[in-house]
Amino acid sequence: MQRIPDERVLQPRPEIIDRLRAILPEHCVLASPVELAAYECDGLPAFRQRPMVVVLPERIEQVQAVMRLCHAEQVPVVARGAGTGLSGGALPLSDGVLLSLAKFNQILEIDADNLRARVQPGVRNLAISEAAAPHGLYYAPDPSSQIACSIGGNVAENSGGVHCLKYGLTVHNIQHLKLVSVAGELFEVGSEALDAPGFDLLALMTGSEGMLGIIVEVTVKLLPRPERAQVLLAAFADVASAGAAVADIIAAGVTPAGLEMMDNPAICAAEDFVHAGYPRDAAAILICELDGTNAEVSMEVLRVRELLLAAGATQVRTAKDEAERTLFWKGRKSAFPAAGRISPDYYCMDGTIPRRELAHVLTRIDELSQAYGLGVANVFHAGDGNLHPLILYDANIPGELEKAEAFGGDILELCVEVGGTVTGEHGVGVEKLNQMCVQFNAEELAQFHALKAAFDPDGLLNPGKAVPTLHRCAEFGAMHVHKGELPFPDLPRF
Amino acid sequence: MVQAQQEVAPSLNHPQDQQLALVEQVQAALARQTPLHIQGGGSKAFYGLPVQAEDRLELSPHRGVIAYEASELAITVRAGTRLAEVQALLAAQEQQLPFEPPHFGANATIGGAVACGLSGPSRPYLGSVRDAVLGVKLINGRGQVLSFGGRVMKNVAGYDVSRLMVGALGTLGVLLEVSLKVVPRPKVRVTLVQTCGPQEAIARMRHWARLPLSFTGSAWESGRLYARLCGSEEALAEATARIGGEPLSEEAAGRFWRDLREHRQRFFQSPEPLWRLSVAPATPLLELRGEQVIEWGGALRWYKTSVAPDELRVIARRAGGHATLFHYDASQLPHDGNVFAPLDPTTMRLTAAVKQAFDPSGMFNPGHLYRDF
């Protein structure tokens, strides 16, 4: 199988570049090799490809004009936000247009009375909360990439963050979208109210990975800042008790604002990097944030402390002030760069499992790690069962990338096996196409394709991403049967 | 800690599992090219437009809980399971459905609740039906059984077909199984009542929405403003002091929110059509003849009014939302024959294309959502 999973016949059409220059200002069209190089991958650098041309429109009408041209000429288009995606969703096509929304970076309105913000898709996630702060409000979903990622990308991936256990994912925190269709029509889904007539196209668009339309405006929900937030840090001598503590907290009826877990390699990496005060000798730590009113938080901190100790925590600390709270979180939020310091490369996975399977899945990951001879550091959104194993490898050693990818694939299949899913928040992109064949059968995949065709009959929007072709699955399935005894073990498994 | 563990193997041989029979009926109907009227408990048959199909597909025999484990905060049930049964099961584990669905009858099923997508008073605070849907198993218009989503909290594998089913009124497929997110049931709650007019009520609700308190309901009816909050004793004492008002007895509070959710108040009984205006919450008092009830922090306005449908639709649209003719008799239908607000042409075209993608032969609930499909 091709490494870049593009099964189309390539049709480079360089004349399109001139036609784009005719409808967009000079500085909005990039086509020189140097300019294109900056766009050849997103946050998953294992896949790279230069686009034919990059356009950076500044107004909705320009997006429409680009889409009309590309539709008429049947040129494929890949939308791109900030390019922080971790599944290759914004990987360009060598014969396609890369449509960057980077210049749509304005916050159009903060409507404090209606608790919402209307923003352009290129606005950074964190910028929304910053703009809402003077009103005592914030935007809840907080991916660790929030200083960089765009709200349009968040919608396209249905991104989560450490606070989505209590406050939900992107889909729970947006109200309205303006989109440009593949044919260049402007349309809207959702409303300024709490629901909209007809099918829930707002939900359908969320997480659709740029396959159904170009998002050109987003209205998000804002929430009042909680009066107080408090963080507990608990250490455990074994991973299973940490997993059990998570179940106990949830079963006791507590809904923490965030409930995160890190295993020993992740703890040590983070500790070396930001000196968050994590116990290096612990097998696992839980970071539990509780928020609400003063009275509520005081009560819950005591309760959760007891639950943690009863579950076998060897140590429970409460952040003594806001600075320490921030520090506890900083360690967790910098887990990725921290992994980057202990290994030349790392590969971040993103499965979700039922919480009760946590200990079992961790044990299996550990066994796989030994079998593949690659290290792994585990960070989790434990409260909602979303795992991020970081596989440590060295891309300069021939074959290690392929080994890391095979290891990652096995982890995702394990997630499906225990009743979970291959992606909790990072999306399928080009990365998890094979695992989609494991999670869905041919009829389900065909239904996805039919749905895609309802919006994009010619397959011009982000072709080759998110949903594998049946042909690809057949090929993958055939290889899969003989797993472990591949006829050509050196071939990359793509 | 006692944990609820109830995991019935999802066997097609289970006596309450009618999947095979239902698929057979759909395939037979496909062969005859005669559309089907999908029916759960029939409790919400009034909602939407009358289905233009003679043959019924009965979902209520397809019932029973497939998986429920309290610490997973999720439940999977067959679509014909009675809503009341699910709620009782959850309550026994100190949990509840976040969206507080109206039943509109003892036979209400979970499939019907999801297909109608109606949420109750807790909607602005704990989320809607669609917010709670994690996965579905359905029969599409080709007679195929398909599963989407799952039982886990976070899942972005493939398009979000599960949430697309919410509010589609069965026009995209037959729901066989639904997985829902559940939440802990608050141990203590309080309902506070204040006396004021509707304009003032909206202003107070909007003020409350900016406070970091645990509201789970707000409504204005007949000159009285109600706020429901949950939390610990301490938190509620603090909240009561902050927003003021007379606490209702637990029984009276329970009755009020139930009657509101089930449309049992006097307001809902008059013969005029019942309109549901879903609007931006801070929308000032609407200039409309007729009586009203306000919910959802101002975002939901119920009207008993004979104002022309076109006018109501314009007013709702200007307020950032839409108007639905909720309860009516045939003589009260708008000219275009639709109870839901019209969509703009592009969205309507895409909506029809989505229908085509799931149900190309128009087998399911024709005419129920929009007159033309």
Ligand SMILES: Cc1cc2nc3c(=O)[nH]c(=O)nc-3n(C[C@H](O)[C@H](O)[C@H](O)COP(=O)(O)OP(=O)(O)OC[C@H]3O[C@@H](n4cnc5c(N)ncnc54)[C@H](O)[C@@H]3O)c2cc1C
């Ligand atoms: C260090 C790091 C930490 C991260 N942490 C998290 C985390 O905690 N939680 C999480 O969920 N994710 C996380 N991510 C992943 C990533 O940041 C998110 O997926 C983010 O939403 C991507 O936004 P973006 O603007 O970078 O989108 P891009 O990467 O540019 O694009 C992502 C996808 O969205 C599409 N797209 C982008 N903009 C539009 C648009 N306007 N219209 C239509 N389609 C569009 C693209 O085609 C592509 O398919 C992390 C990434 C990094 C690098």
